[in-house]
Every structure is written in C-alpha cells, then in structure tokens.
Amino acid sequence: MLISESSEDDESSTEMMEVDDELQEAAAALCIGVGSFSDLPEIPGFAHFMEHMVFMGSRKFPQENFWDAFLSKCGGESNAWTDCERTCFYFVCPKGAFNKAIDIFAQFFISPLFNKNSVDKEIMAVDNECRMISSNDNERTRSIISHELVERGHPMAKFMAGNLKSLKEDPERLQVNVYEKLHAFYKRLYSAHYMTLVVHSVDPLDVMEANVVKTFSKVPNKYGSNIHYFCRIKNMAAVAVVGKVVVVVVVVVVVVVVLVAAIVIILLIHRFNIILYLPSEIPKPMFIKPPFQERSLNKLVRVIPMGDIHKMEIIWALPPLMEHYRARTIEYLSILLGHEGKGSILSVLRRK
Numbered sequence: 001m002l003i004s005e006s007s008e009d010d011e012s013s014t015e016m017m018e019v020d021d022e023l024q025e026a027a028a029a030l031c032i033g034v035g036s037f038s039d040l041p042e043i044p045g046f047a048h049f050m051e052h053m054v055f056m057g058s059r060k061f062p063q064e065n066f067w068d069a070f071l072s073k074c075g076g077e078s079n080a081w082t083d084c085e086r087t088c089f090y091f092v093c094p095k096g097a098f099n100k101a102i103d104i105f106a107q108f109f110i111s112p113l114f115n116k117n118s119v120d121k122e123i124m125a126v127d128n129e130c131r132m133i134s135s136n137d138n139e140r141t142r143s144i145i146s147h148e149l150v151e152r153g154h155p156m157a158k159f160m161a162g163n164l165k166s167l168k169e170d171p172e173r174l175q176v177n178v179y180e181k182l183h184a185f186y187k188r189l190y191s192a193h194y195m196t197l198v199v200h201s202v203d204p205l206d207v208m209e210a211n212v213v214k215t216f217s218k219v220p221n222k223y224g225s226n227i228h229y230f231c232r233i234k235n236m237a238a239v240a241v242v243g244k245v246v247v248v249v250v251v252v253v254v255v256v257v258v259l260v261a262a263i264v265i266i267l268l269i270h271r272f273n274i275i276l277y278l279p280s281e282i283p284k285p286m287f288i289k290p291p292f293q294e295r296s297l298n299k300l301v302r303v304i305p306m307g308d309i310h311k312m313e314i315i316w317a318l319p320p321l322m323e324h325y326r327a328r329t330i331e332y333l334s335i336l337l338g339h340e341g342k343g344s345i346l347s348v349l350r351r352k
C-alpha cells in the first residue's frame with residue numbers, strides 16, 4: 001500500500017490509499033466437481049470441450065469475445081482447466097473492475113450461451129491443444145500408461161483431451177449431436193451443489209459476501225434439497241389402516257426385494273465398474289475397481305522420447321488420499337524423496 005512521504009496532508013494520503021485499493025488485484029475461482037471422468041462415452045474429451053465453451057458468452061453478455069475484451073481492457077486475465085474429477089475457471093483483475101467482472105463471470109454458470117457458431121472454432125482450439133501436448137514427452141508417457149496399463153473400462157483409461165476426431169468426426173458419423181449434448185451436459189451436471197467458489201479481494205468480508213450472494217445465487221441447483229428419494233411417513237400411515245399383519249408381510253417383502261436388488265447392483269458394479277449416481281445427493285462418481293490390476297504392476301515401460309531427454313519415472317498406485325488432504329500425507333513422501341540435503345536419498349542416488 002502506498003503511503004504519502006509527507007504526512008502533513010492527511011486527505012491526500014487517504015485518497016492515495018483509496019486509489020491504490022482500486023488497483024489491487026482481486027480474483028475469483030469457481031471449481032466444479034465434474035471432470036473428464038464424466039465424459040460422455042460417445043464423445044471422449046467432452047468435459048474439456050465444455051470448459052472451452054463456457055467462456056463463449058452468456059445470455060446477459062452474449063458477445064462471444066466480451067469477456068476477453070473486458071479483461072484485456074482492465075488489465076485482467078482468466079483461464080480454465082479440466083482434470084479427471086474437476087473443472088476450474090478463474091480470473092484476476094484490478095479491484096476497481098471486480099464487481100463487473102464477477103457479474104460477467106457468474107453469468108457463464110447461470111445462463112451460458114453455448115453459441116452454435118462457436119462450436120467448430122472451439123473444437124479446433126481443443127484439437128490444437130491436443131496436437132501440442134501429443135509432442136510433449138511427459139504427456140506421451142502418461143497416455144501410454146493410461147492406454148496400456150490401466151484396466152479397460154476404468155475412467156482413467158479414457159482419452160480425456162479430445163480432438164477433431166473425437167469431438168466432431170466420430171459424433172457426426174454416429175449421428176450424435178454435439179451441440180445438443182452441450183446443453184444436456186450443462187443441465188445435468190453444471191449444478192450449484194457441485195461448485196466451490198473462492199473470492200479474493202481487499203473488500204471487507206461482508207461486502208464480498210453480499211456481492212457473491214447477489215451474483216451467484218442464481219446459479220441453478222439441479223439436485224435441490226426438495227428432492228427426496230424416500231418419503232415414508234405418508235406410506236406408513238396408509239399401511240397402518242390395513243392392519244398389523246399386512247404391515248409385517250409388506251415389510252418382509254420390501255426387505256427381501258431391497259436385499260435382492262442390492263445384491264444385483266453390487267454384482268453389476270463389480271462386473272462393469274459402474275459409476276453410481278444418487279439423485280437426492282451429490283452424485284459422486286464411485287469407482288469400485290482400482291485402475292491398476294495385479295497384471296499391470298511390476299512393469300517396465302520404455303518410451304522413445306521425441307526430445308533429447310533421458311528420464312526415469314517410478315509410479316506407485318496409491319489408494320484415494322482425499323480424506324487426508326488436511327494432513328498433506330502424500331507431500332511428506334514427496335519431500336522425503338526430493339530432499340537434497342546431506343544423507344538424503346537423492347544425494348545417495350546422485351553419488352552413485
């Protein structure tokens with residue numbers, strides 16, 4: 001923060017601080033718990049393509065390049081990325097432009113346009129990205145592992161980047177309408193209860209909260225709390241009229257049916273590695289089988305690099321560690337292995 005050297009003029013000092021506040025950086029990021037694992041099976045790379053299409057205008061701000069033009073005018077920037085289970089969008093701009101920026105940003109999730117004219121252009125943008133990463137040796141190694149070693153049918157074996165073939169040529173041949181699928185995907189999965197928003201600004205918390213409520217409360221929640229799967233109270237009241245014997249019979253039949261259904265579902269899940277969605281809750285994908293089976297482990301994969309590099313990568317398959325994220329468990333291993341001090345594993349390996 002700027003402070004006037006000669007503090008004799010308090011008023012001008014305050015003015016300078018206010019101007020300075022306006023120029024401070026503000027930012028927001030919105031992350032959706034939906035990524036490439038949720039790709040439509042007939043359109044590999046769809047979640048990534050969807051990420052590209054989100055920034056292509058909204059009903060309130062329909063011009064295709066409005067967002068980019070606004071940010072470049074005020075000195076801001078924005079970007080987005082898609083990984084297996086998340087898609088994240090963010091922007092940074094001077095605080096003075098933040099209220100307008102967050103309004104434009106929120107509209108991408110309230111009423112995105114998915115302009116038909118932008119579809120081909122963004123498919124080409126995704127295709128270009130795919131060509132770029134396909135000559136990157138790290139990406140090539142990763143794709144060899146996911147295609148050759150990951151179990152067939154597991155989402156990790158998917159082609160997640162997407163290209164012209166997966167997003168346009170194949171869907172056209174199969175008569176799949178990508179444009180319609182965009183709207184259906186948005187309707188089904190771009191729901192407020194999947195989203196996490198982080199806002200960073202020099203504004204007081206109350207002001208920020210009011211601003212977020214004003215702009216983001218219109219983001220639709222497609223699995224609202226009014227949806228309940230089990231509504232037993234009314235049913236049981238009706239059954240009580242019939243008599244206790246009937247109740248017992250009904251309960252026994254229901255229990256048997258539920259048990260049989262549960263066994264069938266569990267067998268199906270194990271057989272086909274099905275992704276479960278529970279309509280009344282956040283439909284978290286559940287992957288019962290691990291991506292690597294016994295026969296894929298203890299393997300040495302040799303990759304001929306495109307660049308002039310020599311590299312060794314050792315990969316461990318670990319169980320999900322998300323629930324331990326506060327303890328940053330995995331980072332202990334990384335720090336221990338990467339430590340370069342005297343007596344460290346790395347120093348011993350380098351000496352040899």
Ligand SMILES: [Zn+2]
Nearest residue numbers: 048052126129
């Ligand atoms: Zn991209």
